[in-house]
Amino acid sequence: LLELNNIYKTYKIGTVEVHALQGLNAVIEKNEYVSIMGPSGSGKSTLMNIIGCLDTPTEGNYLLDGLTVHSNDPEKGKLDDNKLAEIRNQKIGFVFQTFNLLPRATALHNVELPLIYAGISKKARMEKTHSTLIKVGLGDRIYHRPNELSGGQRQRVAIARALVNNPSIILADEPTGNLDSKTSAEIMVLLDKLHSAGNTIILVTHEHNIAEHAHRIITLLDGKVSKDSKTGKG
Amino acid sequence: LLELNNIYKTYKIGTVEVHALQGLNAVIEKNEYVSIMGPSGSGKSTLMNIIGCLDTPTEGNYLLDGLTVHSNDPEKGKLDDNKLAEIRNQKIGFVFQTFNLLPRATALHNVELPLIYAGISKKARMEKTHSTLIKVGLGDRIYHRPNELSGGQRQRVAIARALVNNPSIILADEPTGNLDSKTSAEIMVLLDKLHSAGNTIILVTHEHNIAEHAHRIITLLDGKVSKDSKTGKG
Numbered sequence A, B: 001l002l003e004l005n006n007i008y009k010t011y012k013i014g015t016v017e018v019h020a021l022q023g024l025n026a027v028i029e030k031n032e033y034v035s036i037m038g039p040s041g042s043g044k045s046t047l048m049n050i051i052g053c054l055d056t057p058t059e060g061n062y063l064l065d066g067l068t069v070h071s072n073d074p075e076k077g078k079l080d081d082n083k084l085a086e087i088r089n090q091k092i093g094f095v096f097q098t099f100n101l102l103p104r105a106t107a108l109h110n111v112e113l114p115l116i117y118a119g120i121s122k123k124a125r126m127e128k129t130h131s132t133l134i135k136v137g138l139g140d141r142i143y144h145r146p147n148e149l150s151g152g153q154r155q156r157v158a159i160a161r162a163l164v165n166n167p168s169i170i171l172a173d174e175p176t177g178n179l180d181s182k183t184s185a186e187i188m189v190l191l192d193k194l195h196s197a198g199n200t201i202i203l204v205t206h207e208h209n210i211a212e213h214a215h216r217i218i219t220l221l222d223g224k225v226s227k228d229s230k231t232g233k234g
């Protein structure tokens, strides 16, 4: 499904270069359930942004579903912005580490957005948005704006928004970081079910018990894969 | 040190009332080490904002160091905004659940701010800011802005900012939510040391192993204290 070859991502701060990813290689098949772990600053969110077509590597090749998203070879067809936006909206659901909600919109409208972009009718949008917010336990918070929600409630709005369009690839960056154990367990049940339904789940987490829901754990260190092993599940 | 009596906090969303705190009582002595736990939405951050003089209760009395911060009785001296700002700047260090960093300022300037408000000289500010950023492992990230930092690095800038003015009361709302186990352990060593040095630590966390660093755990449920017990430490 997705193939990352020799991926480099370098940022410049003034004259200093930060090597966020340094020659990363990974292949993830359709319907895999993968956790990504590693120290703070090791490149996990940078990797997720590249996988999710939100950012491009400085060097390296990224193939998604057979399409060349990015290539060192200018001859190979690279995807244009419209195509990338289409993939992001239809194939990928992204839960951001820092939520990235629209601050002046209600939880309802934040979750509704991907469906508006996908051209879904108002009636179908309302049904789907309501049911997804209920699934993450926020049925009684739909008209609250982000600053009228607790940290864990904002996180769940971000999760609902990522799932509302039934994406086949779910990228979740620390989805339970602000949740108590009971609510975390509810979210993991949701992700486990989506995996059983045939979707691909890639989740970044610092917590081992959350990572163990997946069938494989990829560990990053200094922008490279330092370990890649099965969890014994699946 | 701080005394909360029958604290209520009610929000209004349209016609709906949200009872974030419903008759909460707590007394915390000087140099205590307290963890606050409870489900998502149970009122922990709301409680922290009231303790930290960032928000006022709808009803109830709050005494801090003998001063009446808020009282139902209009006869009792309530603190004015200048006095509250002074307490916040000098006595209290607050690590916010969602960091609340200035997005266009560097890590250095974000951490420097409380010292500027306290009227500290430039030379002393630079020394203190640098050493605090080094303590949280960000010595090589001081010129990065928040969007040029990883989630865990932003969290550590928020921690550094809370500690830079040597406050005697440290309020930390989920300080390790975005940190891997090694970095979490480093931050907890820092907090444990600050406690041994005589300061008062109140930390909200969802993780039991982090909560167990404290000597007492207060558990909230639906805006009230549901449990209040010693951890066996200290």
Ligand SMILES: Nc1ncnc2c1ncn2[C@@H]1O[C@H](COP(=O)(O)OP(=O)(O)OP(=O)(O)O)[C@@H](O)[C@H]1O
Binding pocket: A141, A144, A147, A148, A149, A150, A151, A152, A153, A178, A179, A180, B011, B012, B013, B018, B019, B020, B038, B039, B040, B041, B042, B043, B044, B045, B046, B047, B097
């Ligand atoms: N400004 C606001 N307006 C309306 N409701 C609010 C507001 N702020 C918080 N709430 C509600 O008050 C309740 C308590 O919020 P609070 O942020 O204190 O929870 P919390 O215990 O910190 O949760 P979490 O663990 O998810 O961070 C929540 O149900 C939330 O929706």
Ligand SMILES: Nc1ncnc2c1ncn2[C@@H]1O[C@H](COP(=O)(O)OP(=O)(O)OP(=O)(O)O)[C@@H](O)[C@H]1O
Binding pocket: A011, A012, A013, A018, A019, A020, A038, A039, A040, A041, A042, A043, A044, A045, A046, A047, A097, B141, B144, B147, B148, B149, B150, B151, B152, B153, B178, B179, B180
């Ligand atoms: N826009 C940027 N400009 C400069 N440096 C950046 C930028 N974004 C990230 N970095 C740096 O790249 C490195 C990797 O960042 P990344 O966000 O991928 O880490 P992470 O593994 O997700 O960490 P965490 O667990 O703390 O979230 C970090 O050291 C960070 O400081």
Ligand SMILES: [Mg+2]
Binding pocket: A044, A045, A046, A097, A173, B150, B151, B152
């Ligand atoms: Mg990250």
Ligand SMILES: [Mg+2]
Binding pocket: A150, A151, A152, B044, B045, B046, B097, B173
């Ligand atoms: Mg909170």
